[in-house]
Amino acid sequence: MAKRDxxxxxxxxxxxxxxxxxxxxxxxPRSKKAAERRANRAIYTALVIIxxxxxxPFLFLVxxxxxxxxxxxxGMVSYLVPKAFSLDNYRFLFEDGRYLRWYTNTLTIALFxxxxxTGMVLSVSYVLSRMRFRGRRFxxxxxxxxxxxPGFLTLIALYFLLKQFGLTQEGAIPGLILIYVxxxxxxxxxxxxxxxxxxxxxxxxxxxxxxxxxxxxxRIIMPLSKPIVIYTILMGFMxxxxxxxxxSYVAFGKSDSYNVAVGLYRWVNTLDFQGYFTRFCAGxxxxxxxxxxxxxxxxxxxxxxxxxGAVKG
Amino acid sequence: MASVTLEHVKKIYDNKVVAVQDFNxxxxxxxxxxxxxxxxxxKSTTLRMIAGLEDISEGILKIGDRVVNDVEPKxxxxxxxxxxxxxxxxxxxxxNLAFSLRIRKIPQEEVxxxxxxxxxxxxxxxxxxxxxxALSGGxxxxxxxxxxxxxxxxxxxxxxxxxxxxAKLRNQMRAEIILLRRRLDTTFVYVTHxxxxxxxxxxxxxxxxxxxxxxxxxxxxxxxxxxxLFVAGFIGSPQMNVFDAELEEDAGEYTVVLPGFRLRxxxxxxxxxxxxxxxxxxxxxxxxxxxAQALFEARDNSLKGSIAVNEMMGSELHLHILRExxxxxxxxxxxxxLSPAQRAILEAxxxxxxxxxxxxxxxxxxQTEQSLLF
Numbered sequence: 001m002a003k004r005d006x007x008x009x010x011x012x013x014x015x016x017x018x019x020x021x022x023x024x025x026x027x028x029p030r031s032k033k034a035a036e037r038r039a040n041r042a043i044y045t046a047l048v049i050i051x052x053x054x055x056x057p058f059l060f061l062v063x064x065x066x067x068x069x070x071x072x073x074x075g076m077v078s079y080l081v082p083k084a085f086s087l088d089n090y091r092f093l094f095e096d097g098r099y100l101r102w103y104t105n106t107l108t109i110a111l112f113x114x115x116x117x118t119g120m121v122l123s124v125s126y127v128l129s130r131m132r133f134r135g136r137r138f139x140x141x142x143x144x145x146x147x148x149x150p151g152f153l154t155l156i157a158l159y160f161l162l163k164q165f166g167l168t169q170e171g172a173i174p175g176l177i178l179i180y181v182x183x184x185x186x187x188x189x190x191x192x193x194x195x196x197x198x199x200x201x202x203x204x205x206x207x208x209x210x211x212x213x214x215x216x217x218x219r220i221i222m223p224l225s226k227p228i229v230i231y232t233i234l235m236g237f238m239x240x241x242x243x244x245x246x247x248s249y250v251a252f253g254k255s256d257s258y259n260v261a262v263g264l265y266r267w268v269n270t271l272d273f274q275g276y277f278t279r280f281c282a283g284x285x286x287x288x289x290x291x292x293x294x295x296x297x298x299x300x301x302x303x304x305x306x307x308x309g310a311v312k313g
Numbered sequence: 314m315a316s317v318t319l320e321h322v323k324k325i326y327d328n329k330v331v332a333v334q335d336f337n338x339x340x341x342x343x344x345x346x347x348x349x350x351x352x353x354x355x356k357s358t359t360l361r362m363i364a365g366l367e368d369i370s371e372g373i374l375k376i377g378d379r380v381v382n383d384v385e386p387k388x389x390x391x392x393x394x395x396x397x398x399x400x401x402x403x404x405x406x407x408x409n410l411a412f413s414l415r416i417r418k419i420p421q422e423e424v425x426x427x428x429x430x431x432x433x434x435x436x437x438x439x440x441x442x443x444x445x446x447a448l449s450g451g452x453x454x455x456x457x458x459x460x461x462x463x464x465x466x467x468x469x470x471x472x473x474x475x476x477x478x479x480a481k482l483r484n485q486m487r488a489e490i491i492l493l494r495r496r497l498d499t500t501f502v503y504v505t506h507x508x509x510x511x512x513x514x515x516x517x518x519x520x521x522x523x524x525x526x527x528x529x530x531x532x533x534x535x536x537x538x539x540x541x542l543f544v545a546g547f548i549g550s551p552q553m554n555v556f557d558a559e560l561e562e563d564a565g566e567y568t569v570v571l572p573g574f575r576l577r578x579x580x581x582x583x584x585x586x587x588x589x590x591x592x593x594x595x596x597x598x599x600x601x602x603x604x605a606q607a608l609f610e611a612r613d614n615s616l617k618g619s620i621a622v623n624e625m626m627g628s629e630l631h632l633h634i635l636r637e638x639x640x641x642x643x644x645x646x647x648x649x650x651l652s653p654a655q656r657a658i659l660e661a662x663x664x665x666x667x668x669x670x671x672x673x674x675x676x677x678x679x680q681t682e683q684s685l686l687f
Contacts, residue, residue, distance in 0.1 A: 132327075201399035204366050209413035209460070210387040223403045 058288075065089055065282035074275045089282035099283060101256060102263035105173055106241060106287075109259065112177045114236035117184040121232050122225075124185040126217055129195035130203060143186045151183070152245055159249055172250045172257035179250070180240050187235070194228040195221065227301040234294060241291065260287050315377035315390075315467040315500060316342045317363060322372035324358050324524075332358040334524040336372070345494055345501040347515035349508060350547070355524040357472055360504045364393050364470050376468060392461035393470040396477060398453045400445035406432075406456045407441040410463050431462040434496065435489075451482045458490075462497065471503045475510065487513060508548050512536070520544050542682040545599050545675055551631060551643045553675070554605065558598040560676065560685075562591065569598055569674065572637075574616050579671045585686050586676075596685065599675035602643040607632065608666040609655050615666040618642060623661045630659060634667070642667075 060080065067073065067082035069089060093099040128140060158179060162168050167175030198221060206216045222229065240247075244261040251257035258266070264283045267276040317340040324333040333355040340346045348356035361367040362374065365386035374382050381389050392413075400409050410428045419427075432438045435455040445453055454474060461469060474490075475483045487510060494501055494514075505511055511518045512532040520527040520535060520543075527547075528540040539545035545553045559570040567578040567586050578586065608615055618636035625648075632644040644667055646659065658665065676685040 199397060199399065201395045201397055202401060204364075204386075205393065205395060205399035205460075206401070206412070207366070208364060208386045208389075208391060208393050209464070210416040212387070215416065220401055 061281050061284050064278050065285045067278050069275065069278050074279065075277045089279045090286075092279055093282055093286065098255060098263060099260075102258050102260045103286070105257065106259040106261075107290075109173055109176050109180070110237045110241045113180045113184075113240045114233050116177070116181045117187075117236035118229065118232045120181060120184045121187055121191055121236070122222075122229065123217075125188040125191035125195055126221060128188055129192045130200070130213075143188070147186055155246065155249060158246075162250060168250050169252060169254040169257060172247075172254065175250050176240065176243075176247060176259075179246055180243075184236070191225070191228045191232055194225060198224055230298050230301045234298065237294070238291060241287075316340055316344075316375075317468055317500060317502065318373075318375040319359075319363075320373040320375075322359070322362060322374060323370045324355070324362060324367060325370040332524055333362070336526060338519060338526070338529065340500060340502060343498055343500055345503065345514060345516045346519060347503045347505060347511040347517070348519045348521060349505055349511035350521035350527075352506060353523075354521040356504045356506075356519075356521050359521075360393075360470055360472055360502060363468070363502060364391060365389050390467045391470055392464045392466040392468075393472065394454075394457050394461050394474045396473040398445070398457040398477075400453060400456055400460070402445050405442055405444060406437065406448070406459075409445065409456060410441075410459050412460065413464050427463045427465075428459075431459040434462065434493070435459050450478050451486065454478060454486060458493070462493075466499070468500045468502065469497070471501065473505055474503075475505070475507075490514060508550065512548070518548075520547060522547075538684070538687065539599075539675060540684050540687055542597060542599070542677045542684075545677070545684075549601055551602050551645070553599045553601050554642045555677075556598040556600070556640070556642075557679070558596050560586075560591065560594055560596045562586075562593045567591075569596070569676070571598070571616060574614055574668065576669070576671055576674070578674070582671060582674070582676075582686055589685070591685055595679050597677040597679050597682070599677060600669045600673060602631070602645040604673035605642075605644050605667050605669040607644055607646050607659065608668060609658050611666055612668075615668040616642075617664060617666045619664050620659065620661050623659060632659060632665070634665060 063080055063082060066085045066087070066089070067077075068084065068086035069092070071086065071088070072083055128136065159168065162171075162175045162179070165171075165175075167178065202220055202224075203216050206220050207213070211219070240259075242261060243259070244265065247259045248262045248265075251259070251262060255263070255266075260283065264280050267283075268280045317338075319336050319338045319340075322333060322336040323331070325331050336355075336359055338346075348359060350356050358367060362369050363376075365381070365384060369382050373380055376389060376391070400406075401412065404412070407428055410431060411424050414424045414427060428441070429438070432441055435458060437452055437455045437459060440448055440452055440456070445456065448456060454477075457474070471490075475486050478486060491514060503510075503514055505514075511520075515532060517529060517531055518535050519529050522543055528535055528544045530538070535544055535548050539548065539553075542555070546555070556571055561568045561570055565583075565587050567583050569576045569578065611617075616636065618634040618640075620632050621635045621641070622631075622633040624631040624633070627648070629648055630644075630646045632646060634642040634644060636642055648656075651659070677683065678685060
């Protein structure tokens with residue numbers, strides 16, 4: 001009885017920052033730690049399984065790409081690891097002009113689109129985030145609703161429009177850039193959300209300091225928005241990089257205007273499926289390389305918060 | 314340096330909410346004017362209209378002799394300090410201060426001179442290389458003020474600049490703003506919801522409520538001659554006590570009557586009432602806590618109540634007195650001259666008598682809430 005009523009001795013310390021006396025928290029009991037470890041183990045096991053499932057096709061692709069079409073077999077086989085590793089497929093890709101042409105096409109389109117689209121998306125987002133004008137809400141809702149229709153619905157109409165301007169077949173590359181960029185402002189949602197988190201008083205302060213709207217955008221908002229700028233660039237690059245549907249229709253039948261996806265698919269589809277399969281795989285690996293490098297270089301910006309210190313908080 | 318004139322300025326938002334109603338004010342050159350009022354009273358909106366951050370729906374705004382209704386903020390030659398500091402987080406304090414000067418293409422040496430000078434005035438020279446996030450609240454506030462100083466603007470606008478600081482730092486910065494003002498000697502417009510800041514800083518105070526100006530006057534004026542019940546309650550701390558009372562007029566003599574207490578009005582107050590030909594009527598009687606005296610013995614012709622709470626503030630006691638079990642009256646009693654016996658009377662639960670003199674009372678019409686003494 002007496003024991004239960006006794007006040008337990010508690011160690012205290014003075015928290016100078018808050019100006020209060022706090023109790024020293026006793027270390028968590030051991031069993032809790034063990035439970036935590038068990039939970040972690042389960043989580044990691046699940047993650048490993050998921051990543052194996054995700055990586056398996058890519059591993060398959062890489063392994064196939066090293067099987068020579070000359071000495072072994074260029075088509076589908078029943079084993080995974082090639083009998084001898086060879087670079088014949090890659091050599092073929094570089095020596096055969098078609099692949100390089102497609103690659104250049106894809107790169108050209110992707111670079112143009114990522115630059116133009118980033119400009120478009122960020123401008124639209126900034127305007128929708130910062131300016132108040134009649135019809136703003138209507139425009140935002142409209143874009144949201146329109147965005148719910150798949151882009152392919154417009155495919156046929158777009159094809160005929162582009163044809164009028166000579167932007168199909170031979171002119172497919174500028175035509176595709178135009179298509180990708182034209183509707184890109186509709187993807188304003190994420191960057192607008194980001195801009196909304198930057199205090200408006202920064203804009204106001206800069207405008208009083210003598211800056212124009214554009215100066216504020218360029219010198220205040222952009223430096224603070226690095227993560228979202230990079231995200232936008234990446235998205236702008238990746239969409240045309242991997243596009244098949246639009247590219248195959250707009251470049252229809254004109255091999256010089258194909259992008260990599262269309263070209264490679266035609267190899268395995270219309271030419272000789274058994275003969276070109278390993279070369280198709282090698283082409284796929286090369287396509288993945290720039291994107292992978294980009295991601296590794298830029299991934300830290302995804303999570304980096306930069307507004308610390310801007311306002312009290 | 315310039316005057317700021319607002320003529321019939323109105324702000325109506327798109328959703329038809331009227332934030333500021335018919336605002337008329339002339340802020341003289343080098344004057345320090347404080348807009349004060351509860352949140353949503355339109356004080357910040359008015360300031361933002363002066364800054365050019367909000368459109369003016371109706372009326373005319375002049376800075377100096379120039380009508381600036383449609384002039385961009387950057388061309389108004391004003392500087393503004395924001396409540397949340399609004400420092401640019403990605404550049405150093407030095408660059409923050411230099412920002413506006415660089416836009417104006419001022420030569421490098423001049424930029425440097427002004428930045429260093431402003432930093433010197435504010436005591437932030439040691440932090441010029443830091444990013445804003447590496448500064449404490451007080452230092453950020455100084456940097457924000459510094460950014461305004463380097464501009465050497467015609468008008469300084471400050472939007473609750475001290476609200477984010479803790480109490481101690483706020484007192485210190487308040488004193489520094491007074492010094493700064495003396496040093497810069499230019500026009501200031503300052504917005505706050507804190508009546509202490511308003512009283513201590515302003516040459517003139519503009520008290521606002523629901524978009525209307527309630528009263529404009531020097532701190533002394535608004536304290537001693539509140540124009541209406543709202544101003545009387547808003548200015549002064551603790552709040553003014555208000556009683557429901559009767560005003561009796563008899564052959565030019567005025568008496569305020571409360572249950573158990575009659576007070577004949579004398580001097581200036583009686584004269585004012587006579588001049589305005591006020592007849593007998595019900596009134597709201599206002600007395601500031603510091604103007605009512607605690608009586609330490611029962612006395613005829615006094616008010617009484619029981620002490621509910623006794624707050625010891627050090628140099629004075631704040632007594633919360635329940636009168637007839639209902640009304641909370643606050644008295645401020647200086648502690649320096651209290652004897653132990655008197656102190657014992659001022660404990661919670663005791664009954665206490667109190668009264669006040671004719672020269673401290675305020676009288677308001679219960680319907681219009683306007684002062685009868687104005």
